Amino acid sequence: KDYALDDSMIVISDEKMAEGLAGVMGGERSGCTEKTTNVFLEAAYFDSARTAMTGRKLNLQSDARFRFERGIDPxxxxxxxxxxxxxxxxxxxxxxxxxxxxxxxxxVSRKYFLRENRIKELGGVDISREEIERILTVLGFQLHNRTGGWDCCVPSWRHDVMDEADLVEEVLRINGFDNIPSVPLRLNTAIPSGAVNWSQEQRALARRVLATRGMTEAVTFSFLPAKYADLFGGVSEALKLVNPISSDLSTMRPSLLPNLISAIRKNADRGTNDSALFELGPQFLGETPSDQVMAVSGVRFGKTGPRNWAETPRS
Incomplete structure (x- = not known):
């Protein structure tokens, strides 16, 4: 099978051509057959983020990708x-x-200072200095004593340990989370009201304004059929789902309108001929986080409401 590569993908190649996708899958020419007599054994280290990105872009799943994108011991x-x-x-x-x-x-060597009193402060349990040293040592950490704690050198295979809190977690994990005593929290002050930021205020305002105009809020999936996405500008390959929940919901939405129009159509099919729906949510215009924007859209169908004595409905 042929794949179109871009400059973000790492390949293994000779002087003539690419032999395989680094960390994802080997090529046909580098495979073995029953007649193979010479084997070139490779022990490599590839960037986990690039490996994951390559696999997602090409929709390739392999044991190599599974291991490399999660990080290996360099x-x-x-x-x-x-x-x-x-x-x-x-x-x-x-x-x-x-x-x-x-x-x-x-x-990839990393060293963090673990304060002895942080075990008690973060974990709420007293553990002796000797036990802390024993736990971290058997887990592969190299300890160097300092006043009030230790300099801890992290093993090369522990990609998940990134700061002092992770070291505390390792000690608590081996000592046993069940050994942490249950202590009720003291309430020293009144419970403060939740902080609402500017963005949340604007969303709430938009919802109130549209509701006062007689519209009902709808909440739809953030994905839609590819044919609908194409009608509203289309999306890049990165916004097409590898494992969609349904074959007709395979693409992240570039606009809120397609799903709203589909909801209006379903209402009409069920006898609701007068509908006014709006939705406030994200729409996806590209691959980067800045391309995910919050938007609001509305659709009206039929008349503004049922006939009544007070006013005449408008189309």
Missing amino acids: AFQLPGAELASKLILQICGGEASEMVIAGEIPD
Whole structure:
């Protein structure tokens, strides 16, 4: 199968052409057959964000993508290549060549200062200094004592540890969350009213204004059929869902109007000939966060209301 690539995708290539998509899938020419006698073993480290983006753009699922987009241990490339070569020789026989190293292993070393009193402050449980050191050491952290705490060097395979709070969580997790005592919170002051920002105020105002004009708010899906999206400007491939909840809801909406028009049509099919609907929600004009904008749209169908003695309905 052929795929159209862009400059954001990393490929593995020789002097002539691309051999595979880095971290996602190999190409046909780099595959093995029953006649294969020479194998080039690769132990690589690819950027997880680029790998995930490439897989989403091309709608490719693979074991390689599953692992690389979640992050792998960057310090395991050389030991991993040695171990894999050893297993191949033990099981299949053959001869191994010298290792070729291209590029540099990125420095992902991280060190955070863990204050001893933060275990009590954040976790609400007393744990001895010796137990804290034991827990972090068996988890692979290297500790260096300092006044009031430790400098903790994070293992290369722990991508999820990003600050002191994560270190506290590791200690609490191994010590047991069930060992954290239940303590009722003291209420020192009155409960403050919720803060409403400017954006929320504007949305509430828009809803009130439209409701006073006799319109009813509708809430529809943020996706719609691709054919409807094309009628309202279309969307890029990045806004087409890989795993939609329904085959006819496969595209993020570039406008609120298509779903409102569909709702009006369904109302008319069920005998409601006079409808006035509005919706306030996001519409998706591009791939970046700034392209997701909040909008409001409304649709009227039929007359302004049923016939009555006080006024004549308008079309």
